[in-house]
Amino acid sequence: MKEFELIQLLTRDLASNSATVAGPGDDCAIIDLGIPGRQVLLKTDAVVEGVHFLADTDPKRVGHKALGRCLSDLAAMAGTPVCALVTLALPPERPTAWATQAYEGMNALANRYSVAIVGGETTTLPERALLSISLLGTVPTGRGILRSGMKPGDAIFVTGELGGSLAGHHLDFEPRLNESAWLASHFSLHAMIDVSDGLAGDLRHLLAASRCGAELLASAIPVSRAAQQAGKGSAARPPLLAALADGEDFELLFTVASADAVPLMDRWKERFPDTRLSCIGRASDTPGLRLKHPHRVEELTARGYEHFA
Amino acid sequence: MKEFELIQLLTRDLASNSATVAGPGDDCAIIDLGIPGRQVLLKTDAVVEGVHFLADTDPKRVGHKALGRCLSDLAAMAGTPVCALVTLALPPERPTAWATQAYEGMNALANRYSVAIVGGETTTLPERALLSISLLGTVPTGRGILRSGMKPGDAIFVTGELGGSLAGHHLDFEPRLNESAWLASHFSLHAMIDVSDGLAGDLRHLLAASRCGAELLASAIPVSRAAQQAGKGSAARPPLLAALADGEDFELLFTVASADAVPLMDRWKERFPDTRLSCIGRASDTPGLRLKHPHRVEELTARGYEHFA
Numbered sequence: 001m002k003e004f005e006l007i008q009l010l011t012r013d014l015a016s017n018s019a020t021v022a023g024p025g026d027d028c029a030i031i032d033l034g035i036p037g038r039q040v041l042l043k044t045d046a047v048v049e050g051v052h053f054l055a056d057t058d059p060k061r062v063g064h065k066a067l068g069r070c071l072s073d074l075a076a077m078a079g080t081p082v083c084a085l086v087t088l089a090l091p092p093e094r095p096t097a098w099a100t101q102a103y104e105g106m107n108a109l110a111n112r113y114s115v116a117i118v119g120g121e122t123t124t125l126p127e128r129a130l131l132s133i134s135l136l137g138t139v140p141t142g143r144g145i146l147r148s149g150m151k152p153g154d155a156i157f158v159t160g161e162l163g164g165s166l167a168g169h170h171l172d173f174e175p176r177l178n179e180s181a182w183l184a185s186h187f188s189l190h191a192m193i194d195v196s197d198g199l200a201g202d203l204r205h206l207l208a209a210s211r212c213g214a215e216l217l218a219s220a221i222p223v224s225r226a227a228q229q230a231g232k233g234s235a236a237r238p239p240l241l242a243a244l245a246d247g248e249d250f251e252l253l254f255t256v257a258s259a260d261a262v263p264l265m266d267r268w269k270e271r272f273p274d275t276r277l278s279c280i281g282r283a284s285d286t287p288g289l290r291l292k293h294p295h296r297v298e299e300l301t302a303r304g305y306e307h308f309a
Numbered sequence: 310m311k312e313f314e315l316i317q318l319l320t321r322d323l324a325s326n327s328a329t330v331a332g333p334g335d336d337c338a339i340i341d342l343g344i345p346g347r348q349v350l351l352k353t354d355a356v357v358e359g360v361h362f363l364a365d366t367d368p369k370r371v372g373h374k375a376l377g378r379c380l381s382d383l384a385a386m387a388g389t390p391v392c393a394l395v396t397l398a399l400p401p402e403r404p405t406a407w408a409t410q411a412y413e414g415m416n417a418l419a420n421r422y423s424v425a426i427v428g429g430e431t432t433t434l435p436e437r438a439l440l441s442i443s444l445l446g447t448v449p450t451g452r453g454i455l456r457s458g459m460k461p462g463d464a465i466f467v468t469g470e471l472g473g474s475l476a477g478h479h480l481d482f483e484p485r486l487n488e489s490a491w492l493a494s495h496f497s498l499h500a501m502i503d504v505s506d507g508l509a510g511d512l513r514h515l516l517a518a519s520r521c522g523a524e525l526l527a528s529a530i531p532v533s534r535a536a537q538q539a540g541k542g543s544a545a546r547p548p549l550l551a552a553l554a555d556g557e558d559f560e561l562l563f564t565v566a567s568a569d570a571v572p573l574m575d576r577w578k579e580r581f582p583d584t585r586l587s588c589i590g591r592a593s594d595t596p597g598l599r600l601k602h603p604h605r606v607e608e609l610t611a612r613g614y615e616h617f618a
Contacts, residue, residue, distance in 0.1 A: 006405060006431055010397075010412050014426045015419035019391050022427075029427035031392055033447065034344050044394040044443055046432050082328050083340055085353040087396075087441045088319075096315060103319050110324035117323045118331075118338035122315055123355050127436045132396045134353055134443035138342065 025209070026147050027076040027193060028137070038138045041079040045069045046087075046132035053171065055128075059098045061171035062131060063105030069196070070135035071113065071175035072250040076194040077144045078184035079137035081113055081177065086120035087132040094129065102131060113177055145184060145254070150191035150210035152285035154255035157264070158278050162199055162249045163227025163242030170248040180252055182271060187264050192254035198247040199280075200300055204289060206253065215290045216281035216300070224249075244291075244300070255283055334518070335456050336385040336502060337446070347447045350388040354378045355396075355441035362480065364437070368407045370480035371440060372414030378505070379444035380422065380484035381559040385503040386453045387493035388446035390422055390486065395429035396441040403438065411440060422486055454493060454563070459500035459519035461594035463564035466573070467587050471508055471558045472536025472551030479557035489561055491580060496573050501563035507556040508589075509609055513598060515562065524599045525590035525609070533558075553600075553609070564592055 011024040021030035021039060028041040047066045049055055067084060074081050086106065088099060099122070110117055115135075159176055176194070183189055191210055193202050199221070207214055218240060227242035256264055261279055268277045281292075289300040320333040330339035330348060337350040356375045358364055376393060383390050395415065397408060408431070419426055424444075468485055485503070492498055500519055502511050508530070516523055527549060536551035565573055570588055577586045590601075598609040 003431055006408060007429075009405065010408060010429070010431070013416065014412075015416045015424060016427075017392070017423045017425040020425040020427055023425065024428050029392070029394070031425075031427060031445070033342065033349065033391065034347070035342050036345070038343070040342065040445075042392070042394055042428055042443075042445070044396050044428060044430055044441075046396050046398060046430055046441070048398065048432055048434055050435070051433050082326070082342065083338070083351070085338075085351055085443050087353050087355050089355060089357065089439060096318065099315060099319060103323075107322065107324045114326045115324060116326040116329040116332065116340075118325075118329055118340060119333050119351055119353060120316075120319070121353055121355055122312055122319070123357055124360050125357055125437075125439065126359070128434075130398060130434065130439065132353075132355070132441050134351075134394050136340070136349075136351070136445070 027073040028079065030144050035138065037141055039141050039144065041074055041077055041137040041139055041144060042134070043070045043073045044132065044134040045073065046130060048130050049128035057171065059101040060105035063102035064109050065171050066131040066133050067106045067109050068173060068175050068250065070133045071177055072194040072196070074135055074137045075175050075177045075180035076192050076252060077139060078180050078189065078192065079139040079144065080181065081115045081135060081137040083116040083118045083136050084110065085134040086117060088120065088122045089125035089130040090122065091126055091128065092124055098129070143184065145189045145192040147191055147193050147206050147209035150206055150212050150255045150283050152212055152283050153258050154190055154283040155258050155261035155279050156214060156255050156281045156283060158195065158199065158222065158251055158253045158280055160249065160251040160276055161222040161224035162195065162251065163224045163239060163246045164230050165226070165246055165248040167226040167230070169226065173250040175250060176252045179272060179275065183254065186267065187256055187260055190255045190257065192252060195249040195251045195253050196247060198245040199253065200244040200289065201247070202253055207289060213284040213287045213289065214281055215284055215292055218291050218293045220278055220280045222276055222278045258282070336382040337388065339453050344447065346450055348450050348453065350383055350386055350446040350448055350453060351443070352379050352382045353441065353443040354382065355439060357439050358437035366480065368410040369414035372411035373418050374480050375440040375442050376415045376418050377482060377484050377559065379442045380486055381503040381505070383444055383446045384484050384486045384489035385501050385561060386448060387489050387498065387501065388448040388453065389490070390424045390444060390446040392425040392427045392445050393419065394443040395426060397429065398432045398434035398439040400435055400437065401433055407438070452493065454498045454501040456500055456502050456515050456518035459515050459521050459564045459592050461521055461592050462567050463499055463592040464567045464570035464588050465523060465564050465590045465592060467504065467508065467531065467560055467562045467589055469558065469560040469585055470531040470533035471504065471560065472533045472548060472555045473539050474535070474555055474557040476535040476539070478535065482559040484559060485561045488581060488584065492563065495576065496565055496569055499564045499566065501561060504558040504560045504562050505556060507554040508562065509553045509598065510556065511562055516598060522593040522595045522597045523590055524593055524601055527600050527602045529587055529589045531585055531587045
């Protein structure tokens, strides 16, 4: 069973209550705790040795990645992070330095965004390390950007560059919290998600939630240098496919009304001159995801990889 | 390195911010999110197959235990639970029914206490199942019961019966949320903790946080039937030692001013006639933990077991 199907099964008939504004199904859950003018955002995410990082990966980068993934999800809702809980499961023989360095990586990132690490737990896991983070943030009431707000005609944007993340970016990416906060305060974002499963897969999540289709312009998709390099070998993988499907890019994928597209691009370049922003396509009321090449249009069947294959 | 020492190392110099009222070191963290009259409590806890449950344990009971442990910690702060996040890590070949049944156990308990399960994550863990819960609750501002409020002369109470939890109680216990809410609304609780590491170990946590000592009356310690049964075999473990050290009882251990002891006991019997409450000793300004037998006093060196041995 694929991860997506399992999640669908597990999230049927979940216990709920009146504080729950939005449960599973978006980048974060939304909770109403009675804070004047604000709602609470919650997210949990885990990284597993041998699945999301390797046994010889620098534990500082593992800690950075574990917290960074949750922060990226919070950015995708235009939230402000507040605090995190950490669960660290380790083989008993693992040197203490592994744990302290993983915490070092987390703390450095947490301090950069004023996130408090307020609790945690350590437990034994005989075979491999696992690091799970739960993150709490807030957002002005009703201003969390959902996956479901895309409208036909919207311009589709993505930050940064995509593909080839396994060459290093997946361990060192900076969650797009500053960019997301700026975007949400200056423009009316219709829908947003972070690119973790791959551009095609995550765009499909937006389309499904918003009941839209989309056309992407192949030439507009920002292919990373890493994906271009990887495409040069004899077992070459086309760089465009890498950009569409690799995943773990942790960039923001969002849509705005088409009238906002040009002003957004202009002001972005002033505010974030060193970070690429690409308008990669347009939302449509025709279902499906199409990729436009100079002389043909292909129906896109490539999907992001499934974590739980 | 023992779990306790590792935690001390990891919680030095943690990232913090002005929303953090109390970070690691008590049953839950306390956060100020600006809710009028209330603070937020946060707790995370994980159970690992082969460590906290067995491969053939009914997954419903595993789900119950995983959420119940967090609820027990929340009860120990006199908090009201609101919502939980779930991380489920499973071997890929594990039948889907294991996951759905674990969720069934969690949902049943969550529904009983109006807790919403608002999000989660599933990931691959090749060798064994792991279930991690993060719980959010609230408490009236300044009314969370800490470990550090015990005063010399306080009467020390424990709910229920202790020891032999591995015979089944550790999978089926009911978190003492109702009892804790009643206690906090009717009496001035000075300090509270839930008994997870064993009475002796958890009382030591209270003593350390409160800079007190204590005398326990051996005959007053409520020994469970399971501990008494286990004490009858040839490899017998004294039932009193089991009650002091087994752990995973998930009972409330708390102190009140000595003047409150008798009224508390009287009113408890009216309110919870089927649940034992025992006054097991008294706080002292003499450091250390002493166990009084009819004709001798022993300095108690028995400690709860260490999860991360």
